[in-house]
Amino acid sequence: MPPPRAPGHxxxxxxxxxxxxxxxxxxxxxxxxxxxxxAPLPAAAQQPAKVPRIGFLGGSAPAxxxxxxxxFRQGLRELxxxxxxxxxxxxxxxxxxxxxxxxLAGELVRLRVDLIVTAGTPAAHAAKEATASIPIVxxxxxxxxxxxxxxxxxxxxANLTGLSDITVDLSAKRLELLKELVPTASRIAILWNPxxxxxxxxxxxxxxxxxxxxxxxxxxxxxxxxxxERAFAAIRRERAGAxxxxxxxxxxxxxxxxxxxxxxxxxxxMYPWREHVEAGxxxxxxxxxxxxxxxxxxxxDKILKGAKPADLPVEQPMxxxxxxxxxxxxxxxxxxxxxxxxxxxxxxx
Numbered sequence: 001m002p003p004p005r006a007p008g009h010x011x012x013x014x015x016x017x018x019x020x021x022x023x024x025x026x027x028x029x030x031x032x033x034x035x036x037x038x039a040p041l042p043a044a045a046q047q048p049a050k051v052p053r054i055g056f057l058g059g060s061a062p063a064x065x066x067x068x069x070x071x072f073r074q075g076l077r078e079l080x081x082x083x084x085x086x087x088x089x090x091x092x093x094x095x096x097x098x099x100x101x102x103x104l105a106g107e108l109v110r111l112r113v114d115l116i117v118t119a120g121t122p123a124a125h126a127a128k129e130a131t132a133s134i135p136i137v138x139x140x141x142x143x144x145x146x147x148x149x150x151x152x153x154x155x156x157x158a159n160l161t162g163l164s165d166i167t168v169d170l171s172a173k174r175l176e177l178l179k180e181l182v183p184t185a186s187r188i189a190i191l192w193n194p195x196x197x198x199x200x201x202x203x204x205x206x207x208x209x210x211x212x213x214x215x216x217x218x219x220x221x222x223x224x225x226x227x228x229e230r231a232f233a234a235i236r237r238e239r240a241g242a243x244x245x246x247x248x249x250x251x252x253x254x255x256x257x258x259x260x261x262x263x264x265x266x267x268x269x270m271y272p273w274r275e276h277v278e279a280g281x282x283x284x285x286x287x288x289x290x291x292x293x294x295x296x297x298x299x300x301d302k303i304l305k306g307a308k309p310a311d312l313p314v315e316q317p318m319x320x321x322x323x324x325x326x327x328x329x330x331x332x333x334x335x336x337x338x339x340x341x342x343x344x345x346x347x348x349x
Contacts, residue, residue, distance in 0.1 A: 052304055055108035056091040057127055058119035059098055059249035064275070065119055071290035072117070072139070075297025094123070096225070096250040098195045101126035109134060115303055117296060118162075120249040121197045124149055128160050135303045138162030139296040140289060142198030142247060144314055153314040161309040163295055164316050165287045167247040167272055171202045172209035174285050177322070178242050178270040179213055180340060181283070185241030185268075189218040191231060192246040202246045225254055232261045240267070247272035247286065255279040259328075266332055274323040277348060282332065283324040287317045321345040
């Protein structure tokens with residue numbers, strides 16, 4: 001007979017005679033009960049965390065903002081978000097038709113996205129009108145206070161914040177640079193879209209600068225692609241010596257066509273963004289759009305972590321770029337003066 005075990009031993013207390021079937025049965029019951037205590041929780045508790053859904057609303061088209069979209073995705077990746085893995089993106093594009101934006105914004109709201117990122121002022125307005133509860137990050141807006149998107153830059157209020165490209169404030173500088181390149185131009189045409197919320201503000205600032213420079217402005221409204229040729233025909237009739245194109249997703253979408261029309265009419269043209277110059281335009285002065293979209297990812301991150309748009313100040317750019325196209329200048333018979341070349345941040349050959 002084996003020697004007795006010390007009183008209170010767990011095995012004896014629960015099993016008793018280890019050689020008896022009752023003891024073994026009680027032991028197995030205990031093992032089963034303990035297994036239940038340490039077993040994994042039900043399947044419902046093991047479900048993966050919810051993947052945030054980000055809506056993206058743009059007034060132009062993906063191809064027009066290819067570099068900016070990649071910069072936005074890169075910004076998200078740097079913060080640990082990878083589309084298709086731990087974040088989902090739902091994109092809607094108006095293809096230059098701003099009248100489509102309200103319906104597209106409504107689609108994103110019905111999808112119950114967690115946040116909406118907008119490209120351009122028209123898209124930001126459409127998103128804000130579509131929802132007062134879903135957070136909105138405006139990646140590039142011209143004058144968020146002047147167009148009524150936010151109460152102030154420091155305290156936006158409501159559900160929208162983001163980054164401004166301050167394009168209205170740059171309007172006068174663009175005209176001054178163009179006049180510096182073409183000092184003999186006393187009449188300059190200006191191409192603008194009345195459907196864009198900041199274009200009337202840009203036009204106002206450009207007119208004030210034109211008056212100070214002794215320039216006569218020829219105002220031309222364009223909202224549809226079929227109106228571009230008609231606008232350039234009017235420029236030829238009035239013999240304008242140069243052209244300013246205001247910042248607008250529609251103009252960006254048709255940047256290649258604009259560059260061709262300007263070249264065919266031998267018209268020195270100032271644009272708002274480098275993308276125009278990369279498409280063959282003469283020169284551009286403004287912000288770097290990919291930089292703004294990369295920064296927009298930081299707003300997405302903060303909001304997904306609990307920050308409220310009303311408490312996130314609207315960011316303004318600190319750096320601007322002057323991009324010129326030497327090939328286009330040569331085709332137009334123009335020579336950039338040293339005063340412009342020295343300020344150029346990039347020269348495209």
